[in-house]
Amino acid sequence: xxxxxxxxxxxxxxxxxxxxxxxxxxxxxxxxxxxxxxxxxxxxxxxxxxxxxxxxxxxxxxxxxxxxxxxxxxxxxxxxxxxxxxxxxxxxxxxxxxxxxxxxxxxxxxxxxxxxxxxxxxxxxxxxxxxxxxxxxxxxxxxxxxxxxxxxxxxxxxxxxxxxxxxxxxxxxxxxxxxxxxxxxxxxxxxxxxxxxxxxxxxxxxxxxxxxxxxxxxxxxxxxxxxxxxxxxxxxxxxxxxxxxxxxxxxxxxxxxxxxxxxxxxxxxxxxxxxxxxxxxxxxxxxxxxxxxxxxxxxxxxxxxxxxxxxxx
Amino acid sequence: xxxxxxxxxxxxxxxxxxxxxxxxxxxxxxxxxxxxxxxxxxxxxxxxxxxxxxxxxxxxxxxxxxxxxxxxxxxxxxxxxxxxxxxxxxxxxxxxxxxxxxxxxxxxxxxxxxxxxxxxxxxxxxxxxxxxxxxxxxxxxxxxxxxxxxxxxxxxxxxxxxxxxxxxxxxxxxxxxxxxxxxxxxxxxxxxxxxxxxxxxxxxxxxxxxxxxxxxxxxxxxxxxxxxxxxxxxxxxxxxxxxxxxxxxxxxxxxxxxxxxxxxxxxxxxxxxxxxxxxxxxxxxxxxxxxxxxxxxxxxxxxxxxxxxxxxxxxxxxxxxxxxxxxxxxxxxxxxx
Ligand SMILES: Nc1ncnc2c1ncn2[C@@H]1O[C@H](COP(=O)(O)OP(=O)(O)O)[C@@H](O)[C@H]1O
Ligand SMILES: [Mg+2]
Numbered sequence: 001x002x003x004x005x006x007x008x009x010x011x012x013x014x015x016x017x018x019x020x021x022x023x024x025x026x027x028x029x030x031x032x033x034x035x036x037x038x039x040x041x042x043x044x045x046x047x048x049x050x051x052x053x054x055x056x057x058x059x060x061x062x063x064x065x066x067x068x069x070x071x072x073x074x075x076x077x078x079x080x081x082x083x084x085x086x087x088x089x090x091x092x093x094x095x096x097x098x099x100x101x102x103x104x105x106x107x108x109x110x111x112x113x114x115x116x117x118x119x120x121x122x123x124x125x126x127x128x129x130x131x132x133x134x135x136x137x138x139x140x141x142x143x144x145x146x147x148x149x150x151x152x153x154x155x156x157x158x159x160x161x162x163x164x165x166x167x168x169x170x171x172x173x174x175x176x177x178x179x180x181x182x183x184x185x186x187x188x189x190x191x192x193x194x195x196x197x198x199x200x201x202x203x204x205x206x207x208x209x210x211x212x213x214x215x216x217x218x219x220x221x222x223x224x225x226x227x228x229x230x231x232x233x234x235x236x237x238x239x240x241x242x243x244x245x246x247x248x249x250x251x252x253x254x255x256x257x258x259x260x261x262x263x264x265x266x267x268x269x270x271x272x273x274x275x276x277x278x279x280x281x282x283x284x285x286x287x288x289x290x291x292x293x294x295x296x297x298x299x300x301x302x303x304x305x306x307x308x309x310x311x312x313x
Numbered sequence: 314x315x316x317x318x319x320x321x322x323x324x325x326x327x328x329x330x331x332x333x334x335x336x337x338x339x340x341x342x343x344x345x346x347x348x349x350x351x352x353x354x355x356x357x358x359x360x361x362x363x364x365x366x367x368x369x370x371x372x373x374x375x376x377x378x379x380x381x382x383x384x385x386x387x388x389x390x391x392x393x394x395x396x397x398x399x400x401x402x403x404x405x406x407x408x409x410x411x412x413x414x415x416x417x418x419x420x421x422x423x424x425x426x427x428x429x430x431x432x433x434x435x436x437x438x439x440x441x442x443x444x445x446x447x448x449x450x451x452x453x454x455x456x457x458x459x460x461x462x463x464x465x466x467x468x469x470x471x472x473x474x475x476x477x478x479x480x481x482x483x484x485x486x487x488x489x490x491x492x493x494x495x496x497x498x499x500x501x502x503x504x505x506x507x508x509x510x511x512x513x514x515x516x517x518x519x520x521x522x523x524x525x526x527x528x529x530x531x532x533x534x535x536x537x538x539x540x541x542x543x544x545x546x547x548x549x550x551x552x553x554x555x556x557x558x559x560x561x562x563x564x565x566x567x568x569x570x571x572x573x574x575x576x577x578x579x580x581x582x583x584x585x586x587x588x589x590x591x592x593x594x595x596x597x598x599x600x601x602x603x604x605x606x607x608x609x610x611x612x613x614x615x616x617x618x619x620x621x622x623x624x625x626x627x628x629x630x631x632x633x634x635x636x637x638x639x640x641x642x643x644x645x646x647x648x649x650x
Contacts, residue, residue, distance in 0.1 A: 211411060215409075236421075
């Protein structure tokens with residue numbers, strides 16, 4: 001198991017190295033003088049020179065890379081050009097809302113999607129099946145902001161059940177956090193229910209055709225047991241994979257949802273960083289997402305042997 | 314003669330909707346007595362598996378239509394039973410073993426879980442007791458080092474072992490009827506012999522009636538009490554094993570035995586009767602085998618056919634039975650001897 005994790009981590013080194021280089025050269029690939037680019041049109045030559053010095057842009061490229069890597073090893077990603085706060089601090093602040101929203105959305109989506117997908121597969125090509133498919137397609141066809149504003153209007157503005165916008169940090173109590181997450185979670189989950197339900201349905205359809213399902217029925221197992229124990233376990237890997245992809249894209253930024261619900265998360269931070277050409281911050285975001293993606297992939301991979309014992313650690 | 318454990322009359326199975334429905338099984342009737350082995354033989358595609366699955370209503374419910382004038386277990390009709398009622402019969406009174414032990418065991422569950430499940434599905438048994446039972450059955454099917462096997466997964470076992478596990482699972486509740494659908498086809502010859510011996514022993518122990526499906530006449534000669542020969546969805550001839558081998562009374566049976574004789578002589582794989590099994594769409598007249606039959610005359614293709622008893626316990630659908638019986642085949646003696 002440890003060996004497996006070690007090997008998997010080793011195999012991510014090339015990817016991470018690539019992302020690292022990409023992040024570093026991000027600044028230099030942009031056309032023109034990076035310092036002038038960052039400083040903006042209205043900057044004085046002195047300001048541009050200050051930025052140039054701050055980013056070590058006068059050093060040779062190899063020295064720049066070396067300095068950057070050393071800083072990185074100390075979790076120093078530089079300072080935001082815009083706010084002059086450390087990049088790591090900015091990202092850390094925005095991480096909690098995004099992570100919490102990603103977790104709650106994934107949980108809700110899975111709780112809805114997996115049963116729906118299983119039922120659709122079991123009742124394949126019937127009205128129930130078509131109903132689920134229509135629901136799924138509708139779920140990711142309707143833009144999140146439409147659903148979001150509708151939810152806010154009904155449950156926050158009209159009924160006053162839930163806060164209109166904003167995020168309450170965990171430090172102020174779990175209850176407040178959960179209340180602030182309900183509406184964005186519902187709005188976002190509808191998007192992912194369709195994705196997960198479709199994969200669940202397709203995989204279950206395949207599994208239900210297998211000989212061992214017939215064996216289970218021949219033993220006297222009833223439908224629920226056949227579906228939940230004999231079939232679902234075998235359908236696990238593709239479902240977990242798509243859940244992982246969904247989770248990764250939730251971490252990677254749900255700008256619209258964060259904007260609609262005024263949640264200070266990574267998505268908005270990224271958008272702001274890009275719009276302001278805050279290169280150190282963009283670099284930091286890029287690395288954060290790369291590391292998260294690698295971590296999520298690793299977790300997904302580690303679950304495979306739980307479903308299929310033929311896959312060994 | 315004991316009362317039959319399983320009685321099947323006029324079983325029919327079709328797939329799809331008319332007029333394009335495929336009639337996979339038609340007018341199939343047979344009965345099984347306790348401790349008896351009935352072999353169902355016929356080429357691939359003749360409807361053997363469909364017959365077996367229809368008995369426990371295990372065919373895909375939306376595409377398969379099953380009809381029968383009688384389907385009874387120990388006198389109790391199984392027709393019209395719901396899933397819940399049938400689930401009490403499946404695996405308890407009637408068990409099944411399938412052809413491919415590779416794909417018939419769940420790869421994601423341990424051998425012990427799958428065995429214990431077979432026990433627990435049919436009685437309030439504690440997990441520990443079910444595990445003890447599972448261990449006892451594994452011993453019974455002569456799996457060495459059974460305690461260790463319980464915690465292993467199917468992919469860790471050899472093909473022969475897996476089929477033993479399937480048999481153990483099927484016999485866990487001491488069923489009245491065991492349906493074995495080509496249980497040895499996927500195994501090599503030595504393992505095949507061991508599995509046949511095992512089924513024979515367990516049958517003797519439990520008094521289980523066996524419906525044994527195979528296309529291997531060598532296996533039939535070894536284990537059958539009675540033989541039903543199937544062609545294109547119908548049983549075309551049925552009789553005691555000696556009647557079928559020594560006195561075949563249907564052109565198809567005769568053909569099967571001749572190919573076996575040729576195979577024995579040349580020590581090669583079973584050659585086939587020229588031609589292929591027809592797909593039966595809609596009602597048809599005459600004998601389905603006539604186009605491939607060495608004894609056929611034009612009327613064979615047009616005249617309506619009935620099962621006729623030509624000797625006690627020996628029935629055939631062949632209107633040329635007398636001629637077929639006259640053309641003594643050497644095959645029977647070869648296979649039997
Ligand atoms: N689920 C199914 N749907 C449609 N046709 C089927 C199905 N199962 C079997 N058949 C058809 O029924 C016929 C008999 O098949 P089967 O009973 O499996 O033959 P075998 O004698 O080799 O066991 C074949 O023509 C097969 O294609
Ligand atoms: Mg078959």
